[in-house]
Amino acid sequence: MRTHRPTPALPAHLEQLYARFPFDRSVADDPISAVRPLATDRRRAEVAGIFAATLAIGNTTAIRGAIGRLAATVDGDIGRLVDPEWRRRRSRALAPFRHRWIRGDQLNRLADRLTDYYARSATLEDEFVAGLEAGGFAVGVDRLARTLRGTGGPPGYAALFPSPLGPGSSAAKRLTLFVRWMVRDRYPDLGLWRRVPTGELRVPLDQHVHWIAYHLGLTGRRSRSWAAVEEVSEALRRIDPIDPTRFDFVLCHTGISGDCPKERDLAVCGPCSVRPDCRLWRGHRMAA
Numbered sequence: 001m002r003t004h005r006p007t008p009a010l011p012a013h014l015e016q017l018y019a020r021f022p023f024d025r026s027v028a029d030d031p032i033s034a035v036r037p038l039a040t041d042r043r044r045a046e047v048a049g050i051f052a053a054t055l056a057i058g059n060t061t062a063i064r065g066a067i068g069r070l071a072a073t074v075d076g077d078i079g080r081l082v083d084p085e086w087r088r089r090r091s092r093a094l095a096p097f098r099h100r101w102i103r104g105d106q107l108n109r110l111a112d113r114l115t116d117y118y119a120r121s122a123t124l125e126d127e128f129v130a131g132l133e134a135g136g137f138a139v140g141v142d143r144l145a146r147t148l149r150g151t152g153g154p155p156g157y158a159a160l161f162p163s164p165l166g167p168g169s170s171a172a173k174r175l176t177l178f179v180r181w182m183v184r185d186r187y188p189d190l191g192l193w194r195r196v197p198t199g200e201l202r203v204p205l206d207q208h209v210h211w212i213a214y215h216l217g218l219t220g221r222r223s224r225s226w227a228a229v230e231e232v233s234e235a236l237r238r239i240d241p242i243d244p245t246r247f248d249f250v251l252c253h254t255g256i257s258g259d260c261p262k263e264r265d266l267a268v269c270g271p272c273s274v275r276p277d278c279r280l281w282r283g284h285r286m287a288a
């Protein structure tokens, strides 16, 4: 297939998409809505963020339902998942929990790992920054993944935290999303980690972002590998060097909301700001 390169007008069209985007509609639908209320307490926000990002699999309604059920096991306060005095109670309460292939015993293990981590460190930012400074963003994500995995744990637990440096060079969407939430200081993100420059962020490459990034020519890769994450992030960094993941939320929710049908559809694609750049519309006119 021919290489599809971004058009010279793409930066202006992305700006238009961003400016017109109904953020409030989509923030209410996004797992970050469970984390934002805790933004005044860094540790509780990190805890809620790790659990919300870990559960970010499937459609947004199911994800928000899973986060709500998880919070209900600790009387609605997700921060209690790492309180040592709740260890025994949460273990029992989490036993029947299921969300897709994620089980309660795995989430209980994650709560144990975090409880032990916070007994000796104030913030997960320390782990990420140690990796970032040693070898860059992927090493930071790898270090976070290793910290959360530890050794042992119930079946399937370690697989919840893949690393860009591990087998298959995972896109590590959920940890990359968590880092975006913690670092970016513009809506809807929290800006709680101040030692990571926003220009270093990488795109959390979920299926929606990957689809649209491919069709706008931000990557030529069809598989969601770490190499694709780097390509899309670099392309967005050329548009906004200070804040390359600024467009991530908009691209993601354009797909989630149905604003992008992922096919040539006259009625839906008509108002799309990036239609002139979209691979599906190159060489096609709007007139039926």
Ligand code: SF4
Pocket: 212, 215, 259, 260, 261, 262, 263, 264, 265, 268, 269, 272, 273, 274, 275, 278, 279, 280, 281
């Ligand atoms: S033109 Fe249509 S298919 Fe292409 S990105 Fe826009 S909404 Fe999606």
